[in-house]
Amino acid sequence: MNRLELPENDWRRVSPKLVVVELLGGMIFLLVVLAAGIALYLLHVWWAATAFGVVAIIAIVNLALTRRRVRAIGYRLREDDLLFRRGIMWQRFVAVPYGRMQLVDINRGPIARGLGLSELKFVTAAAAAGVTIPGLPEAEAEELRDHLVSVAESRRAGL
Amino acid sequence: MSEARPTEPVATSVPETVARLTDGEWHRLHPASPLLKGGIALIAILGIVIANLRERLIALFLPHYGEQGDPVNYIIDNGYVLQALLIVGGLLLLFIAGFYVSWRMHSFRITDEVVEVRSGILFRTNRKARLDRIQGINIVRPFIARLFGAAKLEISQAGHDANVQLSYLASGATDDLRREILRRASGTRAREAAAVSGTTPAQNVLDRRVDEFLAPELDPAAAAPESVVKIHLGRLVGSIVFSGSTVFALLLVAGAIVWISTTGEYYALIFVLPSIIGFGSYYVRRFTKSLRYTIAGTPDGVRVGFGLLSTSNETLPPGRIHSVEVSQPLLWRPADWWQIRVNRASRTSSRGAENQANTTIMPVGNRADVTKVLELMLPDFIGPEAVAFIESGLVSKGADGFTNSPSRAAWLRPLSWRRNGFRIVPGSLVLRKGAIWRRLIIVPQPRLQSVAVKQGPLLRLMRLAAVELHTVAGPIRADLGAIDQDAAIVFFGEVARVAVRASHSDTTHRWRSGEAPE
Incomplete structure (x- = not known):
């Protein structure tokens, strides 16, 4: 392959x-x-x-x-960075150091909210990174957000 | 402000004007500021309006006034002098009061931690910027402001139009003020002596203006090193003449000539002439803005200045450059000229040459100039090794320290596959690409925001992949296509590792905090 x-x-x-x-x-x-x-x-x-x-x-x-396509979406919390992947035909892997986090968004669309799902968006100073993890159960999304905020705080870097 | 921060005593050697401005108290701007910030334009517009609508205004206010004679005579003859004087005087007073109040309400202060500006009469704004987040300090001297001996100090922060503008300040103090702000921002523990001006300033106001006007852009007392790059007039003209837009302009003219000579109709001129005039003004603007270009390294970062009548002169502290691109337009190739652009976190509203945001660090220069400028901007790039490396990055045809595309990528990069590659050097990540439009992109490791590797169906078929290095938005996109899939994965893993390590050990937000106190 x-x-x-x-x-x-x-x-x-x-x-x-x-x-x-x-x-x-x-x-x-x-x-x-x-x-x-x-x-x-x-x-x-x-x-x-x-x-x-x-x-x-x-x-x-x-x-x-x-x-x-949904099965191809995945993420890993490594020691110092977040790894994100998506796509089958157009594969894309992104690695973002936690310290680069500017903010974390949690969004819920109408259908996803009905099923208890959230979308987590990790925003850095670079617009192109595009790390948006869809389909997280609400509790997991909030837990992940709090985790990301706390690790970003301990590894904070400038711009 | 309620919170009165006790400021540390400032070193005595800082010039007195600057010591006064940076004592942490509120200060006002140059008294001519309201005039310079549109007051003059307002008065000029009023003058034009009155001149054009003279007859209407007279008819409106003096309905009994006939068409004959001079209105001033009419006023005197009919005994309206008092009313007329009252109206004119009242208007003048209103203007002066408005300017005065706006000047009174606009104040700023500089403490050890922040610079803060508050302004506005009805709608108050208060902007506070942390010194350790400064992305650059720009001193702009528009032509008219220079006549008044005033200058604008722009402290840029990350983000769109996130600048703190001190417009205007007395021109003589701005250079020292900038140095003092940068010294505070640098986190240096040593309260070292900033060099004091040795020349005694001329006493007469007129002489002082003339001095300031003729003085070089860089204050010689600031112990400023010489500009490392000098753009000769011929090179500047050449670089502008042989730019991509010239090709376009020539094509346009040729097309118009062909059109007119074949059809015999002159309608085409209606479309062509305005664009020719547009090109002309573009050339003139670009030329005047690139005149007297200087770039020099200072202890607090790279200083870039340009401009003949209106000048601009910006200091970028270390670690504020997010990526660097050395590129070569096709027509510059025989002359071996290059230009250098950067990505920065701040967008200043003042424009550089070519009307773009101040992202062009070097408008034109030869290979030696490129090396010098890169050495200034990337402190890890020093020594003969770096010179050789930059040479290879710029013009090499491949087979050197870079990991280049495999030969099967020739289908996608028929000309450039031999030199289309990447390399990790201490402190930086380097991408090299293009055989016709040659480019070298350097991303300092501590500035990297994230890294991605991608593969679409076509690339997968050929076991290739593409990588992207994400930095703050700007004119440069650091991406590289058609490299070997396994090499891309290795690169991805390695970059993710060095990015974390580099951002940890990075101290550029307080760039001199490591220096030992005196």
């Missing part, structure tokens, strides 16, 4: 319930796209209908891969 793999391999995974959230969100998106596409088809705007059709097909493929 050519896949990227780090030497260590004990990832903490996110809740499988995230699949439900992603599926629901994806289906709503798909329905909107389909409705628009059908409307355009009935109005005989062929090129726009085709474009929406293509988007719908991509959305369906995306839906089919949801379970695997």
Whole structure:
């Protein structure tokens, strides 16, 4: 296999319930796209209908891969940094030293809140890092946040 | 303020004006500040409005006044002198009172820990900045302010428009004031003597202005080292003429000529002429702003100055440069010229050459200049080894200390795969890329925010990967594509390790705290 793999391999995974959230969100998106596409088809705007059709097909493929995509999300709390991974086709690994933390956000969307899930966002001075861990059970998210804040405090660095 | 912080006695050798400004009490700005900050513009606009609407205004206030004769005569003849004088005098008083109150309400103080500014008449603002978080101190002297002997001191902090502006201060004191603020920020324990000016300032006000105007950008009494890079006029002109925008301008002109000669219609000129004028003003602006460019190392960081009529001169303390890029536009290649840009945590509102934020540290220079500037900015880069290393980073075709792309990456980087690579050196992470637009990106290890490794389907097919080094936002993106997958994983692990270690041992927020007290 050519896949990227780090030497260590004990990832903490996110809740499988995230699949439900992603599926629901994806289906709503798909329905909107389909409705628009059908409307355009009935109005005989062929090129726009085709474009929406293509988007719908991509959305369906995306839906089919949801379970695997959610399983690919993981994070590890190492001694001095947070390691985060996501993606199957487009794999991405990020390592952020705890001391670089500027703030931690916890967000809950409407569907995720219904299932008791939260999303934790680790913000540094660099905009490109993009460490956002979705699908954490509420208690775990809050515990993780408190942990991150405390380790960031003890390893604080400047900018 | 209720909290009166007992300030330590300041060393006697600090010039008296500065000692007074930094005693921790509230002070006011230069009395001409309201005028310089738009007062003059306001009066000029008023003048223009009155001049243009003269007839209307007369008709409005003097309905019985006919079309004939001079309004002043009319006023005198009809005995309205008193009213007219009252109105004019009242307006003047109102303006002066407004300026005076805004000046009175704008005050600042500098203690050992913070610099604080409060301003505003109806809407008060109070801004407080910690000295150890200073990202740079900029002294700007706009042309008109220089005539008044005033200068603007901008203390930049991380973030968008997070500057503390002291506009305006007496020009002569700003250099010393900056040195004193930096000394306090540096955390030096030794209350060492700041060099006192040996020259006696001219007594006459006019002479003093002339002195200040002619004085070099860098105060010679500040024991400032010579600028390490000198841009000759020819090189500056050449660098601007042979920039990418010239190519664009030439293409535009050529296109217009072809268009006009083939169709015989002159409509194209309507589109082309304004853009030619635009290019012209861009060249002039870039030229005047890069004139008298200086860069020098001081104990408190790198100082970069430029400008002929309006000057700007900024000191960047150590550890405030988040990444450095040495690059070469295609047309500069025969002359072997390079430019250096940096990423910084602060965005200043004052603009540098080329109207960008002050991120261009060296507008143009040859390879020796690049080496000198990099030595200033990255203290770990010293000695012949570093010189050789920078040389190889800039022009090498590969096969040196860098870990380069494997040959199978030639499909993705047909020209540059031999030199497309990375290297970890003490204190820094270095990325090298591009064969046509050659670039060398250096990220100081203690400034790295995070690191990522990525792989898309195409790269996976070829067992390649891409890495990104994340720093604060700026013109430079430190990323590198198409390197060997296993090398990328090793690099990722190693960088994550050194980033943690470097940020632990980093003391640049109090950059001189390690020095022994005298």
